[in-house]
Amino acid sequence: MYKEGYQSNYEDLLKMYTVWMKKLPKRFTPGDFKVRVGKSRTGKGVFAEEKIPKGACILEYTGRALNDWEQHNKSGKYFFETGKHSMIDGNVPGNIAKYVNHACKPNCEIDIKNKRVFIFAKRTIKPGEELTYDYDTEYFDEFIKPKGCLCNSCSPVLA
Ligand SMILES: C[S@@+](CC[C@H](N)C(=O)[O-])C[C@H]1O[C@@H](n2cnc3c(N)ncnc32)[C@H](O)[C@@H]1O
Numbered sequence: 001m002y003k004e005g006y007q008s009n010y011e012d013l014l015k016m017y018t019v020w021m022k023k024l025p026k027r028f029t030p031g032d033f034k035v036r037v038g039k040s041r042t043g044k045g046v047f048a049e050e051k052i053p054k055g056a057c058i059l060e061y062t063g064r065a066l067n068d069w070e071q072h073n074k075s076g077k078y079f080f081e082t083g084k085h086s087m088i089d090g091n092v093p094g095n096i097a098k099y100v101n102h103a104c105k106p107n108c109e110i111d112i113k114n115k116r117v118f119i120f121a122k123r124t125i126k127p128g129e130e131l132t133y134d135y136d137t138e139y140f141d142e143f144i145k146p147k148g149c150l151c152n153s154c155s156p157v158l159a
């Protein structure tokens with residue numbers, strides 16, 4: 001029993017290492033932009049503290065690779081699909097990208113390369129603006145739709 005667990009941990013580590021070793025094009029290097037985690041309408045959110053130019057790579061969404069069993073039997077609000085048969089759990093220390101919320105008209109977008117997830121600015125982002133991207137339909141239907149979307153387009157703040 002112990003041996004099986006040990007083997008599986010080893011395979012998970014090897015999988016993660018293989019992903020990290022693949023060289024990525026230069027554009028997949030997060031810039032050193034000042035962002036902060038703060039309070040938003042949905043709990044926590046990530047806010048720009050300086051102007052971020054359109055097209056800039058802002059953050060990597062890091063996490064622990066899930067094994068096949070976990071992919072089929074578990075679900076979590078920080079799970080992120082990185083390929084047809086691969087998923088990570090972003091609930092790990094240091095992954096502030098896990099606090100980026102969904103918006104129907106977002107200012108960021110996701111690009112996945114070599115099973116790694118990056119958040120890019122879809123347009124110029126002003127200091128103070130909350131970073132958002134469009135979650136996929138599957139995630140939206142499971143986690144956002146039942147309670148209603150709180151993004152600025154769906155639930156505008158009334159002055
Ligand atoms: C990846 S987390 C984002 C960070 C989250 N606000 C927190 O404090 O942990 C995704 C979760 O945040 C909430 N969320 C994100 N965007 C939302 C939105 N537009 N409307 C309502 N809830 C949202 C949902 O509970 C969702 O499952």
Ligand SMILES: [Zn+2]
Nearest residue numbers: 104149151154
């Ligand atoms: Zn919305």
